[in-house]
Amino acid sequence: MSQDSLNLTDLKTLKRLGRGVRIFPMVKIVKGEVVEVDDGSQIDDFTFINGGTGVRIGKFNHIASFVSVIGGGELVTGDFVGIATGARLITGTHHYGDGQRICPLIPAEEQCVIRGKIVLEKDVFVGANVIIHPNITIGEGAIIGSGGIVLKDVEPWTINVGAPVRVVGTRPKVKEPPK
Template structure:
């Protein structure tokens, strides 16, 4: 994977960019002025980030794997330590599928019934490959989403969810919170040594 240079990233007009940001030269970014990137972020080949009015906010220590997409008019937030596996689709906008309205962005808005709603993904969330997250969903800190899941409703903290539509399966271990503390303490120690 070829990574864009820092100069190229800065020239793209992002709202903000942290340190150690690795963006594939094969990823696509639309409306960069509404996209904020934290530090230690990696976005792989063929990902699409298309920000609407709400924007996209990506925290620190985040990986977005190949072929994933974040799209829509509502705000999409990925909190620190998120892992978005390959082919995940996160939507903050969705057409009305009932037949009550027309669909697709080439039809004037007065004839469509697009739903726009924010999507929030908390710290330490992992989303499995091929999953779809719909507008208005909150996935609370530490939740895990199994591969090929459809997330239509909120997911509680440290819950494991899977299926179509996704259902609660079991509690997720919280050991990662202690590992986070050790990781941050080690970072601070390394910074003091420099």
């Protein structure tokens, strides 16, 4: 752990903290008791993570500045995932289809909130300012281009751009180093 990381008291609230993890001092983590960060990962300043029902960050992930994980649901990332600056991972949101008001200031029983799970599989890259909605799986090796809005699952090893994202190409599978 580097000198410029959160103080040890803050880090002790995390459910699990792997070896060689760097969490910079201006990171804000809410509900740290359900947040796990695996070996070699880095979370840059001005990132906000709401632990919701659970956050599991894989090995060697990089979460850039100004990323937000919000909504009160669950986030799971595989190993070697990159999330670029300003991305929004929305694990929960209000639902409008049941004739209920969309206002977080009214009593909970009068709201219709959907909380879900976002899964970023191994080797995924999420570009700057991407928005990912609840209940989404982004398949292994997929790339989401800057500014994309993800409303449905994304196939492995595809390149996706737009609002909403659509497949514009594929990328080769990562070659694993010899053992």
